[in-house]
Amino acid sequence: MTQETSTAPKALGHIRVLDLSRVLAGPWCSQNLADLGADVIKIERPGAGDDTRAWGPPYAKDAQGKDTTEAAYYLSANRGKRSVTVDIASSEGQALVRELAKEADVVLENYKVGQLKRYGLDYDSLKAVKPDIVYCSVTGFGQDGPYAHRAGYDFLIQGMGGLMSITGERDDLPGGGPQKAGVAITDLMTGMYATVAVLAALMHRDRTGEGQHIDMALLDTQVAMLANMGSNYLNSGKPPKRWGNAHANIVPYQTFACADGHIIVATGNDSQYQKFVEAGKRPDLGADPRFATNPLRVQHRDVLVPLLAEMVRERSRDEWIALLEEVGVPCGPINDLADVFDNPQVKARGVAIEMDHPAAGKVKLVRSPMKLSATPAMAGLPPPMLGQHTDEVLRDVLGRSDAEIAALRGKGVV
Structure with a gap:
């Protein structure tokens, strides 16, 4: 297990991301960007933070082997970021987020359609203060269509998007029936597609000076990632069935x-x-x-x-x-997974890493699989404690004094 260190240049070292997302799809995208060197500022609710902070056990353990407050789920998707607590339901909190957006290149959010408009934090509102902003929205069903205002969760989308109709043992065999994937694959793939879209939008901005709104939907992603199965149906008219651990098109x-x-x-x-x-x-x-x-x-x-x-x-x-x-x-x-992390190839590739952490002392994580020779992907910072960087960011990015930060904290804005 290695501790990541590097003095190599960062591919996205010139990029700042304001991350209003939580749980998995959005944070997976921003973690990718952080691994590539972006300064990711994670906005969280004061006192509560990202929902996944409480999605345990297991939790990271301290030096005495006792559980910390940092759930392993949260740790998996939030390395490399700085945590700032802001109450975006307050007018002063909204003003702070708009100020931070003015200093950012990318805004990432996964609120329900229309929710951030009430706070003046939607794309049109932030475009007014930062015309070239790249604004990425991640929702269950997208910004339009009859389902746009529905909440979308990975498990539901695996079912609605067809994945569970082709995952699981054959109906005529013991244990047959629909089965979800063992990880939230729709969330993860949406995060990966969102990463690609953000990078493409940044390249367009660098060429033209024009920002844009990216509309990422879990359902769109799930249908797209059906790959050959989707193509099989479209070209045959016959819905594919479950094959368990067999393959529809190749034997054996x-x-x-x-x-x-x-x-x-x-x-x-x-x-x-x-x-x-x-x-x-x-x-x-x-x-x-x-x-x-x-x-x-x-x-x-x-x-x-x-x-x-x-x-x-x-x-x-x-x-x-x-x-x-x-x-x-x-x-x-x-x-x-015991076999996986003991595998000589996994060890040789340095997949498991260890990082210093303010509460746990050390946390064990999985490094980014992106290996670039000139600008290696690096975790940089450990997953942050809730609000760990609030003072630092408000002071260094927005120029707030200690007294001003104290006043905001006294009013519960941060």
Whole structure:
């Protein structure tokens, strides 16, 4: 586990992000921008903060092994940011946010459609004080359409957006039925798409001087990320069904039970299939004309897969992995997270990092997977305590005196 340090230049070191978002989709976007070097100022409710601060256990532990107030969920999406508490329901708090927006390049928010307009913090209002602002709104259903004013949550969108209709075991097998993904994949992908959109808008601004409003919707993202499944439906007119750990278009591309566990076999072409059955001492399955090509294997999967399952059960998991790696057939184990973080490749890539933290002493996090040779992505700051940087930001960015900050705090504005 490594502590991230670097003196390399930051790709977004010239960018300031005013982050009004909370929970996951918006914070995931702003964390990406922070990893790339942006100064991210996270605006939170005084006394409460981001909802995910309380989404525990587990919590980060202090030096005595006792729980802190920092939920692991919150820690996962908020490194690299500065926390400022502002009551945006107050007129003085709204004025502070408008001042901060004037000093920012990007505003990120995930309030319900129209909610920030009541506070004078919507795109049109902030564009009036910063004409070239890049303003990114993240909602469940977008800024228009019949569902625009509905609240959107990842689980609901996984269902509404079709993901759960193709995730889970086949209906005719034990345990069959719709299943959500193990992480909030729609939120995470919306955060990733929002990151790309913000970077594109910044490039446009740098070329033209023009800012813009970005409208990101969880439902749009979920439908877009159906990828080949969405294309399969649009080009066939037939809704895809659940295949569990199998693949709709490739056979064999699934899990198999070994003598002592499970293995994933992912044969992407006919040559790999031939090597697979030869390694299993079943050359007859390679010579059988019913299984000669992938389209034929898909057609005859109900005959082929039980034969392959019988073949795989004859060896242990480690035997299969060694055998298939030797002949170039993609394969692998199904790891739990203890296995993942103990994996030599994961360790070699420095995926797990450790950061100093004011309450926990040290916190363990997962580093950004973006590896840039000249401007490496770096966590920079640990996930902030609630309001940790309020005085610093108001003083250094807005020029407020200590007395003025104290007065704002006395009135509950910050």
